[in-house]
Amino acid sequence: MDYSKQLFIRPINQPTKLPHILANLTPLKSRMKRMQRSTSNNIEQEKRNGLDHENESTNNADSRKLKKNKLIVESSRQFKEIDNADDQLHQYNRLDQSDCGLNKSDRKRENCVLHMNYNGQLAALVCKVRTNDLPALKHRLSPLLRQHKSRFRNVLVERNLFKQTGLIHALMTCATTGDFADLEQALQCDALRCKAQGCKIVSIEKGTLCFNCQPADIPKVLARLKLCGYKPLHTEVGHCSRETPVKLTAGQLQRYGEFLKALHADTDIVKVYDNVENSTLHG
Structure with a gap:
């Protein structure tokens, strides 16, 4: 049987178009280092733009909150000490006046x-x-x-x-x-x-x-x-x-x-x- 008639012979000057594949031939270790550098650069760029990392901003906020609470506690303690001192002074004055007889009848007439x-x-x-x-x-x-x-x-x-x-x-x-x-x-x-x-x-x-x-x-x-x-x-x-x-x-x-x-x-x-x-x- 003659198959020559059924075969389609393509000319040599028209080669078959194959899909083009771009291959990344960079070694794996160098690619990992470059990815780490790009990630750190992106984080630093975000910090410079005022967008701190979520964990760091949370830590800073917590530290500021602790400092504020500490100041409030210290202030309230100082105010309590002042109030206690004033109460003691008023009580001392009352006792002193009662001892010295400085009552209402002894005021300036x-x-x-x-x-x-x-x-x-x-x-x-x-x-x-x-x-x-x-x-x-x-x-x-x-x-x-x-x-x-x-x-x-x-x-x-x-x-x-x-x-x-x-x-x-x-x-x-x-x-x-x-x-x-x-x-x-x-x-x-x-x-x-x-x-x-x-x-x-x-x-x-x-x-x-x-x-x-x-x-x-x-x-x-x-x-x-x-x-x-x-x-x-x-x-x-x-x-x-x-x-x-x-x-x-x-x-x-x-x-x-x-x-x-x-x-x-x-x-x-x-x-x-x-x-x-x-x-x-x-x-």
């Missing part, structure tokens, strides 16, 4: 003035007080005021019935009374001669007097009274009535005297001035 009405405006008073707790003093005096139908006056709203005056307390001598039959007239003459506004007999038995003048004229009047033979005891800036003194009956004076005695019983009351005639306040 201040001078102030209280205005009062007596028995439904029958009379008026001005009280010089020296206290470290004025509201407590007023609360303490409230029962006494209610008992005598009295109250505190607000001079900012009501008319002030008093004015300031200079008071000179003095003793009279035999020389000052020997030449005059009328003692009161002689005293008034001496008061005017010494530039005082008037004179009042406080106690005829003790020979005590009270001259009144302008507060600024106290030194001048005091010097003149000495030249006239009077013996000054002490001076003060007090309060006197702007109007004519109030006259009370014998019964009213007795009741009023009880009220004054109760006022003077309070240790914070220093002096009381009133507008009552024949009052015994200037003793």
Whole structure:
């Protein structure tokens, strides 16, 4: 059988196209070294770009967190020590004050003035007080005021019935009374001669007097009274009535005297001035 007719003979000048295969002929060890270098270079490049490796960033975050927690613990311990020291200091101060008796009653006392009405405006008073707790003093005096139908006056709203005056307390001598039959007239003459506004007999038995003048004229009047033979005891800036003194009956004076005695019983009351005639306040 003739097979020559069935075979297709390709010309020699047209070779068969075979697939092209690129073979990597680099040895295995050199390829591994190059891969390791490229991996390390990529990691370093990522670090330079701010993209740290996951494990390293976690470790750094953990270390920063531990340092922060340590600082917080140390700060809280220091604050606790400071608080404990402050508590000990306050406790020491309280004990020291209790031991030394530095309580509320021993604090600095201040001078102030209280205005009062007596028995439904029958009379008026001005009280010089020296206290470290004025509201407590007023609360303490409230029962006494209610008992005598009295109250505190607000001079900012009501008319002030008093004015300031200079008071000179003095003793009279035999020389000052020997030449005059009328003692009161002689005293008034001496008061005017010494530039005082008037004179009042406080106690005829003790020979005590009270001259009144302008507060600024106290030194001048005091010097003149000495030249006239009077013996000054002490001076003060007090309060006197702007109007004519109030006259009370014998019964009213007795009741009023009880009220004054109760006022003077309070240790914070220093002096009381009133507008009552024949009052015994200037003793």
